[in-house]
Amino acid sequence: MQHPDAPPRSARPGREERTARAATAGDADPRGGQGPPAPLRLVAARTAFDLATLVFATSAAPADLPPEQAALLRACARPLSVAELSAHLGLPLRTVVALLGELHARGHVELRGTREEQCRAASHPDPTILKALIDGLQRL
Amino acid sequence: MDYSVYELPSLSSPSPRPSPRDPLPDSAERSVKVLVVGGFGVGKTTLVGSASEIRPLRAAAGTGPRVAVDVGRVTCGGRLVLYLFGPPGQQHLWFLLDGVLDGAIGAVVLVDTRRLHDSFPAVDRLERGGVPFVVAANLFPDAPLCPAGDLRATLDLPGSVPVVTCDARRPGSSRGVLLTLLRHLHTTAPRRNTPPRRAM
Ligand SMILES: Nc1nc2c(ncn2[C@@H]2O[C@H](COP(=O)(O)OP(=O)(O)OP(=O)(O)O)[C@@H](O)[C@H]2O)c(=O)[nH]1
Ligand SMILES: [Mg+2]
Numbered sequence: 001m002q003h004p005d006a007p008p009r010s011a012r013p014g015r016e017e018r019t020a021r022a023a024t025a026g027d028a029d030p031r032g033g034q035g036p037p038a039p040l041r042l043v044a045a046r047t048a049f050d051l052a053t054l055v056f057a058t059s060a061a062p063a064d065l066p067p068e069q070a071a072l073l074r075a076c077a078r079p080l081s082v083a084e085l086s087a088h089l090g091l092p093l094r095t096v097v098a099l100l101g102e103l104h105a106r107g108h109v110e111l112r113g114t115r116e117e118q119c120r121a122a123s124h125p126d127p128t129i130l131k132a133l134i135d136g137l138q139r140l
Numbered sequence: 141m142d143y144s145v146y147e148l149p150s151l152s153s154p155s156p157r158p159s160p161r162d163p164l165p166d167s168a169e170r171s172v173k174v175l176v177v178g179g180f181g182v183g184k185t186t187l188v189g190s191a192s193e194i195r196p197l198r199a200a201a202g203t204g205p206r207v208a209v210d211v212g213r214v215t216c217g218g219r220l221v222l223y224l225f226g227p228p229g230q231q232h233l234w235f236l237l238d239g240v241l242d243g244a245i246g247a248v249v250l251v252d253t254r255r256l257h258d259s260f261p262a263v264d265r266l267e268r269g270g271v272p273f274v275v276a277a278n279l280f281p282d283a284p285l286c287p288a289g290d291l292r293a294t295l296d297l298p299g300s301v302p303v304v305t306c307d308a309r310r311p312g313s314s315r316g317v318l319l320t321l322l323r324h325l326h327t328t329a330p331r332r333n334t335p336p337r338r339a340m
Binding site: 010011012013014015018050051052053054056077078079080081083084086087088090091092093094112113115118119121122123125126127129130131132133134135136137138140 | 163164165166168169170171172173193194197198199200201202209211213214215216217220221222223225240242243244245257260263264267270271293294295296311315318319322323325326329
C-alpha cells in the first residue's frame with residue numbers, strides 16, 4: 001500500500017507498449033489473445049447467453065420437464081436476466097446457462113439480447129439508447 | 141452455504157426496495173450492460189447496491205462465497221434495462237472479469253485514492269478489451285484528497301477519460317457516476333469507429 005503523502009507515485013507501467021498497440025488498433029484481436037483458458041470462462045463461448053440476456057418463458061412447463069428446468073421456466077414467467085435467474089435460484093451461472101440452453105432448444109423460452117447481439121450493440125452504441133438511459137437515470 | 145442473495149450491511153438511505161424477485165415488465169426488450177470494476181475492497185459491491193433499484197443480488201460464478209458477481213439493475217421506461225455487474229476485486233478471481241467483459245457498453249473503474257496501484261490491472265484489462273470507461277474515486281472519510289491530475293498521471297489516463305469522485309454508499313452519488321459514464325459514451329458514440337469486439 002502506498003502512503004498518501006509519498007512523493008510522485010509511479011505511473012501505470014507499459015505506456016510504450018500501449019501506445020504501440022493503439023497505433024495498430026484494428027489489425028489484431030483487441031484482446032491480444034489473452035483470454036482465460038476455456039474452463040475458467042464464466043459463460044461458455046458458444047452459448048447464446050450473456051449475463052444480461054433477457055429470458056422470457058413462452059410456454060408453461062410441460063409435465064415431463066425435469067424439476068430444475070421447470071423451476072427456471074417458472075422464474076422467467078416475466079422477463080429476467082440470466083444473472084438474476086442465477087441469483088434468484090441460487091444456481092451457479094454455468095448451471096443456469098446449461099439449463100436455459102435446453103429450454104431454448106425445446107422452444108420454451110425466448111431470448112432478448114443474445115450474447116452476440118450484446119457484443120454488437122456494445123461495439124456500436126446507439127446514441128438513442130444512451131440518451132434514453134441518461135434520461136431514465138436523471139428521473140430517479 | 142447460500143451466497144446467492146447478499147444483503148449490504150448498511151446503506152445510508154433506507155429506501156424501500158422491491159422484492160429481489162421483482163420481474164421486469166413484459167415489454168422489456170433491451171438490456172445494456174455496465175461493469176463496476178477495481179481493486180479489492182474499493183466499494184464495488186456498495187456502488188452496485190446503492191445504484192440499483194432491486195435488492196443487491198449475487199450470481200454465483202463458481203464455488204465459494206467470494207466467487208460471485210454483484211448484480212444491480214435500473215429500468216428506464218418499459219423497454220430498456222441497465223444492468224450493473226461487479227466482479228470481485230481479488231487478482232486470482234480476475235478470470236471472472238474476462239467472462240463479463242464481452243458485451244459491456246462501458247465500465248466504471250472504482251478506485252481508493254490510497255491504493256491507486258490496485259486498479260492498474262482493471263484499467264489495463266479494459267483498455268485491452270476496448271471497453272470505454274470512467275474512473276471514480278470512492279471518497280472514504282480517512283482517504284486524502286487526491287487531485288484529479290495526480291490520479292490521471294498515476295493511472296496514465298488519456299485526457300478523454302472522465303475522472304470523478306463519489307460516495308459509493310449514496311444512491312444519488314453512485315447514479316451520478318453512471319450518468320458520467322453514459323454521457324461520456326453518448327459524446328463519443330457517433331465518432332467511435334472500432335471493429336466489433338469478438339465474442340469469446
Ligand atoms: N466510508 C465509506 N465506506 C465505504 C464506501 N464504500 C464502501 N465502503 C465500505 O468499504 C468496505 C468494502 O466495500 P465493498 O463494497 O464490499 O468493496 P468491494 O470492492 O465490493 O470489495 P471486493 O468485492 O471484496 O473486492 C465495506 O465495509 C463498505 O461498507 C464509501 O464510499 N465510504
Ligand atoms: Mg465486492
